[in-house]
Amino acid sequence: MSSSHEENEKHDLSTPTGVQSYLASTKFASHTVTALTGGTGNFAFRLHLVEPYDGKKTLVAKHARPYVASRVEMAFDLKRQTFEVEALRQVKQHVVSSSSSAGGLSAATVPEVYHFDEEAHVIIMEDCGEGSMNLKALMMGANAPSVEVAREIGRALGEFLGRLHAWGAREENSKVLDTFFENAQGKAITSWITYGRLISTLTSTPPHPAVSLLPEFPVPESDLDDIRAIISERTEEIQTSRETLTMGDFWTGNVMVNLRANSSLDSVYVIDWELAKAGVAALDVGQFCAEMLCLDVFRKAKAGESARALIEEFLGAYRGSCGGMVEGHFANVAAKHVGAHLVAITPQVGWGPPEESVKAVELGLEYLMEGCSDRWVRERSILAPLM
Numbered sequence: 001m002s003s004s005h006e007e008n009e010k011h012d013l014s015t016p017t018g019v020q021s022y023l024a025s026t027k028f029a030s031h032t033v034t035a036l037t038g039g040t041g042n043f044a045f046r047l048h049l050v051e052p053y054d055g056k057k058t059l060v061a062k063h064a065r066p067y068v069a070s071r072v073e074m075a076f077d078l079k080r081q082t083f084e085v086e087a088l089r090q091v092k093q094h095v096v097s098s099s100s101s102a103g104g105l106s107a108a109t110v111p112e113v114y115h116f117d118e119e120a121h122v123i124i125m126e127d128c129g130e131g132s133m134n135l136k137a138l139m140m141g142a143n144a145p146s147v148e149v150a151r152e153i154g155r156a157l158g159e160f161l162g163r164l165h166a167w168g169a170r171e172e173n174s175k176v177l178d179t180f181f182e183n184a185q186g187k188a189i190t191s192w193i194t195y196g197r198l199i200s201t202l203t204s205t206p207p208h209p210a211v212s213l214l215p216e217f218p219v220p221e222s223d224l225d226d227i228r229a230i231i232s233e234r235t236e237e238i239q240t241s242r243e244t245l246t247m248g249d250f251w252t253g254n255v256m257v258n259l260r261a262n263s264s265l266d267s268v269y270v271i272d273w274e275l276a277k278a279g280v281a282a283l284d285v286g287q288f289c290a291e292m293l294c295l296d297v298f299r300k301a302k303a304g305e306s307a308r309a310l311i312e313e314f315l316g317a318y319r320g321s322c323g324g325m326v327e328g329h330f331a332n333v334a335a336k337h338v339g340a341h342l343v344a345i346t347p348q349v350g351w352g353p354p355e356e357s358v359k360a361v362e363l364g365l366e367y368l369m370e371g372c373s374d375r376w377v378r379e380r381s382i383l384a385p386l387m
Contacts, residue, residue: 162321168245248275286337339367
């Protein structure tokens with residue numbers, strides 16, 4: 001499928017009608033195109049094909065503009081698509097195993113990329129499934145997965161992430177890391193969204209409603225100094241690390257799950273690889289665990305038990321698959337990242353009112369201040385399976 005700049009200008013690829021017109025004369029011609037919700041960075045659509053492609057009746061198209069789709073005032077470099085396509089292809093070829101994970105369970109995978117139009121900024125890829133649901137929505141829904149299914153999901157994801165990090169750390173893959181080390185935008189976003197907002201969240205005037213409810217408010221200056229030291233160290237590592245290939249945005253919203261009619265696990269996909277970069281493996285682990293921990297904090301009665309089971313299985317599977325990545329201070333770095341996420345991100349994204357969000361901030365501060373202690377991580381944190 002080829003295109004020219006002039007031809008692409010005829011189509012408004014931010015709309016279903018424009019996408020349908022753009023694809024009309026191609027092998028991806030679609031009788032119906034529907035907009036997908038949930039993402040914020042791009043315009044995404046489900047394609048209902050006139051003729052199946054690679055045996056698939058539906059595919060997904062992602063169109064990028066030089067800004068965040070949901071916030072046009074926020075610039076977002078189009079090179080993000082190049083990193084995403086390269087990551088999906090590398091991971092599909094080298095990390096995703098064709099065999100199922102231990103015990104016959106479904107392994108996590110990534111969508112197949114079928115076409116990348118760099119002029120029109122369109123990626124056409126495998127559809128995760130019309131009935132798929134992101135893990136956060138699934139866990140928060142009326143029918144949260146059972147503990148058994150949660151463990152299966154955790155195991156699939158832990159093995160997947162462990163294999164990714166083990167593969168990315170191999171010396172023979174240094175050229176792959178060279179490519180992803182250049183994702184300056186990915187590094188900047190990771191640094192800013194968590195560590196760049198930590199101090200301001202804790203010290204803003206007027207104070208954030210959740211922060212103002214902390215038992216010890218304002219936060220002591222000595223604690224803030226310790227947090228500044230963590231910020232400095234982690235920001236430097238994000239910019240310079242070549243430890244391995246990291247997914248860069250490994251959270252529950254980027255995990256798509258398909259369940260069968262009997263609620264057993266069918267498949268798991270990891271999507272949205274625009275922030276993939278050479279980086280710190282423990283940050284992928286910490287981000288995911290922080291999001292899962294929020295379920296225990298805010299939805300304990302409905303999803304807490306399944307969330308805890310999923311985390312435990314995820315961490316055990318990761319440890320068994322990561323090729324020794326967890327040695328040294330890995331668990332401490334992950335613990336402090338859990339803390340940074342709970343403080344800087346959780347109160348901002350609508351998990352609950354201030355009187356509930358303060359619990360996450362308080363817990364986040366504990367992870368930040370105590371995460372350097374092996375004993376605390378082993379005895380008090382959710383990251384004990386890594387020790």
